[in-house]
Amino acid sequence: MLLRLFLVFTLVPIVEIWLLIQVGRVIGPLPTLATLLIISLVGAWLARSQGFRAIVAIRDELAMGRLPAAHFLDGALILAGGILLLTPGFFTDLAGLFFLIPFTRACLKGWLRTWLEQRLRQGNYVIHCR
Template sequence: MAARPRLTGVLLVAFVLVPLLEIFVLVQVGQVIGAWWTIFLLVLDSAIGAWLVRREGARAWRALRSTLAAGRLPAGEIADGALVLIGGTLMLTPGFATDALGILLVLPFTRPLFRRTLTSAVARRLVVVPPGGQGPFGPRNARRPGPDVVRGDVVDRGTDRAADEDVDGGSDGRAGA
């Protein structure tokens, strides 16, 4: 039940405090440089942000593809892609504060700081199942089709050798099969 107060706090910040901060910053900038220059800066900021997200998104995509082609686990590349996506979304919202955070998430020299934070947050929430061990869904070799499976249906049994055998011992009633 501890997750509900944390979620409420996040929603409060996201939907109440951030818009109030954005309005405050917009009013302050508008009073200093004028309304039209403020609008011009917002449009310019969005255009630069779109260009930056497109460039860094393409770079993250290329890095992901090359890592997969090399046969390595693309954990950092996936995190980079997620950060570019989140940063781009923040830059789409009107306002200078969310644009500043979005730019920090997208820039290649500030992204590693946020990547470590994202990686540690995701790692805290992962459930690790030891190989061949008891996981959150029961024993590893318990993936047998239930009584609702009709002969001839395709059943995903995973990659276990024991699960690759037919349920009834290998005889399916067809000759030569």
């Protein structure tokens, strides 16, 4: 686990710097900064609107007496997308937008559900309730 965190915190900045240099060479430094700013603004707007939708959906599910597990996952993915958009760079912005766009987030939720079910079937995970 520690090795994975080390790789993430070293490789992601390297990829971001490399992408910034490459894009800056092609379109120039000012358009590169302007593009990053526009992506960040659009992402912030998207995170805000999707976050409010998730909050309303959670509130509605709770009002009907149902557990809003899927909407909690939506909220967590929206939060992760917003955090990724705070990090400057094209790679993290693309990942953040992937978490914020409803269609791609639905695909990610399906993948996460399948992955979690497989993990639970493979291991002897016991949930203790107190």
